[in-house]
Amino acid sequence: FYGPAGTGKTLAAHALAIYIGRPILAAAYAQVESKFLGDGPKNIEALFYAAERDGAVLFIDEADSLLSKRLTNVTQGSELAVNSMRSQLLVSLEQFRGVVIFSTNLIENYDRAFETRMRHVHFPMPDRAARRQIWRRHLPRELPLSKDVDVQELSNIEDICGRDIKNAVIDAALRAAHSGKDVIEREDLLKAV
Helix, strand or coil, X not given: CECCCCCCHHHHHHHHHHHCCCCEEEEEHHHHCCCCCCHHHHHHHHHHHXXXXXXXXXXXXXXXXXXXXXXXXXXXXXXXXXXXXXXXXXXXXXXXXXXXXXXECCCCCECHHHHCCCCCCECCCCCHHHHHHHHHHHCCCCCCXXXXXXXXXXXXXXXXXXXXXXXXXXXXXXXXXXXXXXXXXXXXXXXXX
């Protein structure tokens, strides 16, 4: 899964796992890497082992560091460690019998060896129609809204993703509550955005 932050990559991975009736095992690159030479590849191997043992969907977030082109003319231990992790990832992918989802904001630098082993699903920023649906889902009927709140108007706000909308609704609700208001007003939502 690739696309800008906040566009639903992690949410989609969890939804897919639920849809196919599997648990999800989630990890980020920072949890796999190690300052000790040789531990990174072992961590990758252990991650794939645990996912297969548990029948879990393996979700690796911030995967751009793992999937980038392997380094040539390696001169430092850190470069060797990164190449070793990428090589172990290739081996683990070949042996794994299950579903792996990688998530990244950057897809341009992928190693060709990974490119041929996966499918790409783009998560773009939501368009106006998608933003309207996201606003509707985050503004349920039970939420006390002022009559000046117009989902159509809110959907015209560009360059915001689903996470931004969710956070804006939460922030606006908190602002309204702290101000002693009985309803969330248009201005509360606009300030929150």
